[in-house]
Amino acid sequence: MASVDSPTVFVVAADPARAATLAHALPLVTVVPVTDAETLLREAHVTPPDVALLYTDTPGVPLWQVLPMLRQRAELGGTRWLAVGTQGLGEMLSAGADALISDSTPTAALVLQVRTLLGRAAQHRDMQGRVTSLQRRMDSWEHEERVRDQLVHMLVHDLKNPIAAVMGLLEIVYEDHRVPEDNRELIKVARDETQHLLHLAVNMLDVRKIQAGKMNxxxxxxxxxxxxxxxxxxxxxxxxxxxxxxxxxxxxxxxxxxxxxxxxxxxxxxxxxxxxxxxxxxxxxxxxxxxxxxxxxxxxxxxxxxxxxxxxxxxxxxxxxxxxxxxxxxxxxxxxxxxxxxxxxxxxxxxxxxxxxxxxxxxxxxxxxxxxxxxxxxxxxxx
CATH class of the missing domain: 3.30.565.10 (Histidine kinase-like ATPase, C-terminal domain)
Known part of the structure; x- marks a missing residue:
């Protein structure tokens, strides 16, 4: 019996024996019989298959007419479509079928083709998972960058004015001849370090601006x-x-x-x-x-x-x-x-x-x- 996480294969055919034969040959795969195009449109929306076998002799609306609509659905982006029959294969190929095979092909060859398409579907899921993970990381990184930029901008702008005020006061004290010479040297060091602090703050903001392409x-x-x-x-x-x-x-x-x-x-x-x-x-x-x-x-x-x-x-x-x-x-x-x-x-x-x-x-x-x-x-x- 297939597991909950097993791949899913739709067999779109009027004869349910075709689905039963495939299910017997693929015990670890969930095989779902689908009788016509209308049912396919409805079921594929509920449970997107990994692979869908489209028998061209299925009565009702021709499958090549509904296949383009199915391929446009985002949830079916990873589904692989296998057209099976002796007639209408050209229309199925033009409609977007991934592979073609005759309905007189031995079961072993059909199973091999289905396994190949299941492998491609699995690769697609894996790639989509990686893309989704990378997108989440990118969104997180962009959020962190915005927060960092806002923090740097806030810190620099909040620091510039008080630092400039301290520098001005130190300059006034340094120029006051009543200050003893040994203290003047200490004031000079404090003033120079304050100047250095101002340069650090402004440079930090400018580096971020240039890196973000915001410096005109x-x-x-x-x-x-x-x-x-x-x-x-x-x-x-x-x-x-x-x-x-x-x-x-x-x-x-x-x-x-x-x-x-x-x-x-x-x-x-x-x-x-x-x-x-x-x-x-x-x-x-x-x-x-x-x-x-x-x-x-x-x-x-x-x-x-x-x-x-x-x-x-x-x-x-x-x-x-x-x-x-x-x-x-x-x-x-x-x-x-x-x-x-x-x-x-x-x-x-x-x-x-x-x-x-x-x-x-x-x-x-x-x-x-x-x-x-x-x-x-x-x-x-x-x-």
Missing amino acids: LKRELVFSPMFEEILEQARGDVGSGLRDRHVRSEVEHDLSPASADPEILRRVLANLISNAMKHTTTGGVITLMVRSVTGGVQVIVRDDGEGIPADDIPNLFAAFEQSRLTLHGRFDTGMGLAFCKLAIEEHGGTIWVESERGKGATFYFNLPLAVDGEDDDFIEILN
């Missing part, structure tokens, strides 16, 4: 004077820590204009300068350069710090994979460099680093030049 660049033509201005703004964003370093800037004159979002470019440079500062000691040298290269503009941020271990370089631009070896012992999430990579690639550029242990590190990124249309628009504005 506001491209402009960036000429030499604007590069000089962006470098100066980025230095100011880094904070007072640069007062203890020697920062040198060099922008090539008469650069062909790059196509970039100035605000995002400023953020990238602030992150790279901040990274250079973390890897240099007091009195260290940080060099900023902007120069033309074939097909674009290249920006360089070089420091003379301790350098980056070779093992850390391949994953340096991945979030949470930044080199932990810094002169200041500060744990970093790596979000800053991850943001730099995503932002430059969003511009259509490239970014990389060259470093030798003990000899500093040099970060490079290339930006594409403005296309001809952008240049024409700028000329029209000037005119």
Whole structure:
């Protein structure tokens, strides 16, 4: 006797002996006799079969007329349809039958064909189960991503204002000459760490935006004077820590204009300068350069710090994979460099680093030049 979970085969034929013969040959299969097309339409909706044998000599509505309707039902997507007969097989094939066989075929051959179709139906069920499982996991992942994005957005926006307020207050206290010198040093450390915390929060939000494709660049033509201005703004964003370093800037004159979002470019440079500062000691040298290269503009941020271990370089631009070896012992999430990579690639550029242990590190990124249309628009504005 077939089990509850056994496969089901419909035998659509006027002669019930055909179903009985198949049931005897397939003891582990539930064989259901169906007398006509109308019954097939009704029963298939209630109990979708794994395989259905459609005898072409079944009286009443021709089975080739109802087969297209059956194949459109979602619940019958895994059913395999076997047309059995000597006439009308062409119509059955055109209607969507999966296989054809003569009604004079020996029972053993018919059983073998049914077993083959049952195997295909089982494979379909297994695949559908996997698809359903993957869809559930995808839905769960998408839900988690939405929750994570909302949480990051909420945290960053809720943190930015109080962090900025703390920074402002620390700056006021630091500039007050009544504060003893030893306390001023502590205030300076607190201010720099607060600045670092603000950078971490903002970078976290921006990395999520770029990964989600939600950061829309506001491209402009960036000429030499604007590069000089962006470098100066980025230095100011880094904070007072640069007062203890020697920062040198060099922008090539008469650069062909790059196509970039100035605000995002400023953020990238602030992150790279901040990274250079973390890897240099007091009195260290940080060099900023902007120069033309074939097909674009290249920006360089070089420091003379301790350098980056070779093992850390391949994953340096991945979030949470930044080199932990810094002169200041500060744990970093790596979000800053991850943001730099995503932002430059969003511009259509490239970014990389060259470093030798003990000899500093040099970060490079290339930006594409403005296309001809952008240049024409700028000329029209000037005119």
